[in-house]
Amino acid sequence: MNLKEIFINLVKNYGYFGIFIIGFTEPIFQPFPVEIFIGAALLLGLDWKLVLIISTVASLLGATITYILAKKFGEGLAIKLFGEEKVKKASNLLNKYGILGVLIASFTPIPFEVICWICGTFEMPFDRYLIAVLISRFIRHAMVIVPYLLYKKVF
Template identity: 30%
Template sequence: MRIFQWMYDKALVWAKHRHAERYLFGLSFTESVIFPIPPDVMLAPMALAHPERAWRLAWLTTIASVLGGIFGYVLGYLLYEPVVLPFIQYMGYQDTFALVERWFNEYGVWVVFIAGFSPIPYKLFTVGAGLMHMAFLPFVIASFIGRASRFFLVAGLMYWGGAKMQAKLREIVDILGWGTVALAGLAYLVYG
């Protein structure tokens, strides 16, 4: 199945839309709270389509993601029981969220940085940081550094790689996509 290549081709079309930056901002914000699709899916093709705006797009993605992270933090801090807990129970994420809480206890603010940079679902850690009443300023700093590192890396790869990177990425996007799905499944089996 070439589903990821199809999604990549669609993202390239959306990247050229006149409201693409607004969509990128919205995607980046909501991904930090609830949405499952990472903003890299839009950022990469947009940086390829408009290399002269790659750094601006990385900033936009970072700022929107950190603002979404702050919103997730507030949800966890103030509205965990009435809003977040019923959602976690409805989705069957109790075990996953318990693991997130354990990681917070073991690693503290470092887990926010790691979640911000890696493909680990950042949204679980934004809400978890609020629930655990993590100090707000370290949370924001770790989020900013982790998210900026990730999104500037993506934008930079697209900026410097250009058309060759676009062709190579399109060629291997299904391998990367299914590999990520397999790693997430493996991580769930090992740590879940």
């Protein structure tokens, strides 16, 4: 069983707790965006409001852990994990745009965990980091939910 199957089973068998685990681990190490599993959770009948809240809070908590780890272990580990090119791109974006850079990077192909590692490594002010993570995760997760609600004619 691969990681993707494990996560699908987490959502299927554990519902909201499964969404929490996937959302929490995404900014730390796992390669699959939680948005994939948000869609699955909605199709399984989970309440969209709770899914949005849980996934966003879980991502925020995971991003906090990643920031702390990155601050402690630094640039060398980030380069080892993600490669020098991705680290440089993310670092340049962060230095140039701050919170806006995190928001922009959150909607690019740069993996979210790379962004979190860069923010911690280069010690972006923690309060600004949390604001950027909260906004970006809420928007990304809502982007999955809104089409579902339109389909269900909730609006």
